[in-house]
Amino acid sequence: MSGWVSILLGLALVASACGGSSDGDGDGAAPATTAAPATTAAPATTAAPATTAAPATTAAAEEPAADEPATTTTNAPATTTQAPDSQAESTATTTLAPEEAAPEPVFGGTLRLGVEAETDGLNPTVNRFAVSATQMAHAVFDSLAIWDETNSRAVPWLAESFTPSDDLMTWDVKLRPGITFHDGTPLTSEAVLLGFQRQMVDPLISLAVKPMYPADDPDTEAYEPAEIIDELTTRFNLIRPTSDFARYVTGQLGYIPSPTWIRAAMEDPTLNQAPVGTGPFRFDSRTQDQMTRFVRNDDWWNGDVYLDAVEYYVYTDTVIAADALTVGDLDGMHTSNVDAVLVLRDDEDVVRIESDHGSETFGMLNTAGAPFDDIRARKALTFAAARADYLEFIGQGLLRPANSWFPPGSPYHDPDLVQEGDSPDLATPLVAELCAEKPDYCTDGKIDMEFQYSGPSVVQDRIYDILADGWSDHFNITKEMLLQDDHITHVAFGLYDWVTWRQMGSPDPDNDVTWLNCGAIGALSLNWPRYCDPARDELMYAQRGTVDQAERVELWKQISRKVHDDYTYILFTHTLWANGFASNVKNVCGALSPDGVRLMCTVNGWHLTHQIWMED
Amino acid sequence: MVGFVVRRVAALVAVLLAVTGLAFGAMNVLGDPLFNVVGFIASVDCDAVAAGEVDDISGQTAGGRGDCEVIAEARREHHLDRALPIRYGYWLGDIVRGDLGTSFKNEMPVREVIGEKLPKSVLLMVVAQVIAVGLAVPWAVAAAYRAHRPFDRASTVGTFGLVAIPSFALGVILFYLFVVRWQIFSSRYDDTDLWSRLRSMVLPGLTLGLPAAAVYMRLLRTDLLTTLQEDFVLMARAKGMSDQWVMFRHVLRPSLFSLVTVFGLSTAGMIGGSLVVEQIFSIPGLGRALVEAVIRDDFPIVLGGVVVVATGFVVVNFAVDLLYTLIDPRVRADG
Numbered sequence: 001m002s003g004w005v006s007i008l009l010g011l012a013l014v015a016s017a018c019g020g021s022s023d024g025d026g027d028g029a030a031p032a033t034t035a036a037p038a039t040t041a042a043p044a045t046t047a048a049p050a051t052t053a054a055p056a057t058t059a060a061a062e063e064p065a066a067d068e069p070a071t072t073t074t075n076a077p078a079t080t081t082q083a084p085d086s087q088a089e090s091t092a093t094t095t096l097a098p099e100e101a102a103p104e105p106v107f108g109g110t111l112r113l114g115v116e117a118e119t120d121g122l123n124p125t126v127n128r129f130a131v132s133a134t135q136m137a138h139a140v141f142d143s144l145a146i147w148d149e150t151n152s153r154a155v156p157w158l159a160e161s162f163t164p165s166d167d168l169m170t171w172d173v174k175l176r177p178g179i180t181f182h183d184g185t186p187l188t189s190e191a192v193l194l195g196f197q198r199q200m201v202d203p204l205i206s207l208a209v210k211p212m213y214p215a216d217d218p219d220t221e222a223y224e225p226a227e228i229i230d231e232l233t234t235r236f237n238l239i240r241p242t243s244d245f246a247r248y249v250t251g252q253l254g255y256i257p258s259p260t261w262i263r264a265a266m267e268d269p270t271l272n273q274a275p276v277g278t279g280p281f282r283f284d285s286r287t288q289d290q291m292t293r294f295v296r297n298d299d300w301w302n303g304d305v306y307l308d309a310v311e312y313y314v315y316t317d318t319v320i321a322a323d324a325l326t327v328g329d330l331d332g333m334h335t336s337n338v339d340a341v342l343v344l345r346d347d348e349d350v351v352r353i354e355s356d357h358g359s360e361t362f363g364m365l366n367t368a369g370a371p372f373d374d375i376r377a378r379k380a381l382t383f384a385a386a387r388a389d390y391l392e393f394i395g396q397g398l399l400r401p402a403n404s405w406f407p408p409g410s411p412y413h414d415p416d417l418v419q420e421g422d423s424p425d426l427a428t429p430l431v432a433e434l435c436a437e438k439p440d441y442c443t444d445g446k447i448d449m450e451f452q453y454s455g456p457s458v459v460q461d462r463i464y465d466i467l468a469d470g471w472s473d474h475f476n477i478t479k480e481m482l483l484q485d486d487h488i489t490h491v492a493f494g495l496y497d498w499v500t501w502r503q504m505g506s507p508d509p510d511n512d513v514t515w516l517n518c519g520a521i522g523a524l525s526l527n528w529p530r531y532c533d534p535a536r537d538e539l540m541y542a543q544r545g546t547v548d549q550a551e552r553v554e555l556w557k558q559i560s561r562k563v564h565d566d567y568t569y570i571l572f573t574h575t576l577w578a579n580g581f582a583s584n585v586k587n588v589c590g591a592l593s594p595d596g597v598r599l600m601c602t603v604n605g606w607h608l609t610h611q612i613w614m615e616d
Numbered sequence: 617m618v619g620f621v622v623r624r625v626a627a628l629v630a631v632l633l634a635v636t637g638l639a640f641g642a643m644n645v646l647g648d649p650l651f652n653v654v655g656f657i658a659s660v661d662c663d664a665v666a667a668g669e670v671d672d673i674s675g676q677t678a679g680g681r682g683d684c685e686v687i688a689e690a691r692r693e694h695h696l697d698r699a700l701p702i703r704y705g706y707w708l709g710d711i712v713r714g715d716l717g718t719s720f721k722n723e724m725p726v727r728e729v730i731g732e733k734l735p736k737s738v739l740l741m742v743v744a745q746v747i748a749v750g751l752a753v754p755w756a757v758a759a760a761y762r763a764h765r766p767f768d769r770a771s772t773v774g775t776f777g778l779v780a781i782p783s784f785a786l787g788v789i790l791f792y793l794f795v796v797r798w799q800i801f802s803s804r805y806d807d808t809d810l811w812s813r814l815r816s817m818v819l820p821g822l823t824l825g826l827p828a829a830a831v832y833m834r835l836l837r838t839d840l841l842t843t844l845q846e847d848f849v850l851m852a853r854a855k856g857m858s859d860q861w862v863m864f865r866h867v868l869r870p871s872l873f874s875l876v877t878v879f880g881l882s883t884a885g886m887i888g889g890s891l892v893v894e895q896i897f898s899i900p901g902l903g904r905a906l907v908e909a910v911i912r913d914d915f916p917i918v919l920g921g922v923v924v925v926a927t928g929f930v931v932v933n934f935a936v937d938l939l940y941t942l943i944d945p946r947v948r949a950d951g
Binding site: 121289317 | 651654655657659721725728729732795796799802807895896904905
């Protein structure tokens with residue numbers, strides 16, 4: 001089901017805004033550079049123009065795992081080719097042709113891209129941007145920072161530099177000079193502050209933003225979370241030492257809309273459909289649920305834009321979008337639907353970029369009430385989970401099993417961490433012991449639980465059937481299907497026992513702290529399992545505050561271990577995102593920052609468009 | 617005739633009141649309208665907050681206001697602090713003034729949303745009905761003309777087959793053959809010009825029109841066979857008129873009652889769009905919008921759609937009633 005919880009929630013803003021993949025980040029060197037606050041400024045970033053293409057092939061070769069096939073990534077403009085047919089090799093593959101094969105860019109043409117969902121609007125200060133909206137937004141907006149080609153290091157984009165204070169408690173974001181919005185408004189720090197303030201007061205978006213900043217004191221004139229230093233510099237005041245601010249502003253939280261437009265849209269919300277940014281394309285037209293069109297911005301601050309226009313067509317069934325691509329009705333599309341991926345793989349002319357380094361598919365247990373406030377119940381559920389059947393029938397041989405948030409190839413991956421399952425025998429004594437001790441939790445010797453999911457959805461029904469069958473010997477399961485909004489609300493308020501979910505997988509795991517820390521637990525909780533471990537929090541804030549990437553990696557391995565040992569999540573698969581392109585679409589992975597840094601190719605299904613050109 | 621029109625208009629108003637009243641009540645009872653307006657903070661217990669017993673549930677404020685102020689304003693703006701019948705009255709008053717409200721989803725005016733989607737669904741309906749009637753009439757005439765012969769028997773099997781195939785299956789088959797395999801038609805709706813729109817509607821029109829054609833054909837064939845047994849047909853033949861003349865001049869028109877009745881009902885049904893067909897052929901029509909609005913509890917869109925569909929239903933059936941008088945002058949408009 002395409003829109004799953006984390007997307008609609010809008011609270012997944014951090015994840016969606018900041019992306020979610022880490023293709024080819026096999027070497028941990030790049031993140032280490034990023035983490036150093038002084039070198040995060042533009043000159044330092046420019047000095048490291050991603051010569052370390054860091055193909056994840058290396059990392060994959062170092063970590064061959066029988067159940068976790070190798071990742072192959074070759075970042076370069078798109079001209080070819082199919083991923084291998086073999087299931088084992090194809091599950092996490094990014095396959096593109098060598099850059100040197102690309103001929104000279106051609107100006108002109110309209111790129112027609114299929115997106116999996118419509119967005120309710122394109123205003124980053126009020127609308128929730130999932131993958132499709134992010135895909136569209138990057139045409140019309142520029143974010144302050146952007147991911148480099150390793151998808152793990154945020155580098156300056158609309159910003160010229162990010163400069164921290166010595167104690168890492170404040171960050172100065174300086175804009176590049178001489179940039180104007182599409183409506184002629186000059187880009188200044190006033191635009192940055194206004195957009196930030198609007199996000200801070202949005203009921204949903206603010207949930208992802210506010211925890212990082214001090215509260216605004218209405219009794220003072222000053223605005224405590226941020227302040228304007230000069231025409232181009234904005235200072236952000238944080239409540240904890242933060243070693244890298246840029247990673248938070250690579251997506252929706254970093255898009256800078258025109259202040260003139262923001263104010264107009266506050267008066268007339270219909271303007272949320274007609275965005276005004278500084279991006280490589282200007283908004284042209286939009287027919288909701290059908291097509292949104294942007295045309296080239298000839299005055300873009302970062303050089304040439306090759307395409308005349310880019311059009312985003314909504315295909316809520318991405319299998320049909322895949323068909324549309326194969327017959328020439330689209331030039332590109334994205335999907336996380338396994339059936340659609342299979343359609344793309346069947347067409348030799350389609351150039352594919354696949355990655356499962358983004359979000360994860362898992363289930364969550366509510367530890368705030370019976371029965372999963374008792375770790376024996378959580379363990380029993382984990383041991384008896386039918387993971388093998390899940391992989392066979394839901395993954396269809398394409399999805400890799402997940403043992404932690406971090407797949408092989410991620411610097412944070414811990415090969416010693418294994419997600420248990422398929423061991424109902426281990427569950428039997430735990431259930432017997434629990435039911436003997438807490439008879440209220442059980443009926444007829446089985447633990448009572450509710451299985452909640454979002455529907456109607458055929459896939460979710462299948463998942464229920466598979467998992468419930470595996471648990472039936474130890475659990476009395478009540479099925480509850482809720483519409484998506486209700487489902488999210490129930491989870492946010494802790495009104496569930498067990499739910500299926502898709503989330504996490506930000507390029508930098510620090511963005512996922514939002515969902516794990518104790519402070520996120522309340523009447524309305526973003527820490528969905530409502531599990532507080534102060535020691536885990538200490539580790540998370542320690543990694544946020546350190547500039548030593550090796551230390552961060554070690555801290556995240558400890559955090560992952562704690563998450564595993566708490567038995568609050570049962571991980572199933574790494575979500576596979578695939579982007580397909582017609583063979584005449586070139587240079588998908590060839591974007592450069594103004595400082596010469598090679599940029600991301602795809603992140604969780606979205607990609608940049610300004611660098612793309614099309615052969616006749 | 618004037619009395620007939622007045623009665624029909626009165627019926628239209630009565631139907632609209634009944635249908636929208638039911639829909640308004642259902643949407644308000646089955647979902648929490650406040651949640652759709654203000655989101656999560658709808659569950660804030662403002663009495664407890666006012667009493668100082670608890671804080672705002674999320675600690676959120678909007679525009680510098682507390683959660684409860686936001687809630688109070690939403691209640692006032694949407695009359696949520698009033699009884700359901702009064703809210704319905706407010707809504708009716710807005711409708712009379714031509715204000716269908718704004719979508720909870722994106723604050724777009726409902727009139728604009730429906731105005732954008734309705735023409736696509738109407739075009740789909742027109743194309744489907746043209747295909748259905750265009751196929752059904754000659755097919756039924758041919759089958760009736762050769763009743764109980766191989767062609768008629770084959771037609772019976774064919775119509776049963778078409779009626780039995782669900783639209784999603786027929787749509788997928790047509791999509792695969794004409795879009796994927798032979799690449800004759802586009803995979804999505806093209807709004808460029810009238811020709812593009814019509815071309816985009818061929819496959820969806822066939823998906824809806826073929827099963828309808830089968831139903832029309834069965835009805836018309838049966839009525840034709842009945843009419844062919846009438847004495848006036850025997851007399852016409854006795855006068856030496858050709859079979860074609862008898863069929864088209866004397867038999868067809870009085871045999872159209874059932875067809876016209878069902879045509880009217882199905883036309884009205886298609887005004888609301890077809891979710892499945894719109895989904896398969898990526899048509900941004902009213903069907904998809906309404907289903908999504910129902911799932912999202914987007915009351916203004918749902919109620920606006922109900923008004924449009926109910927009005928269309930009554931108007932189309934009014935037209936069908938008028939058509940009866942043309943088919944058979946013995947049926948009086950005031951009868």
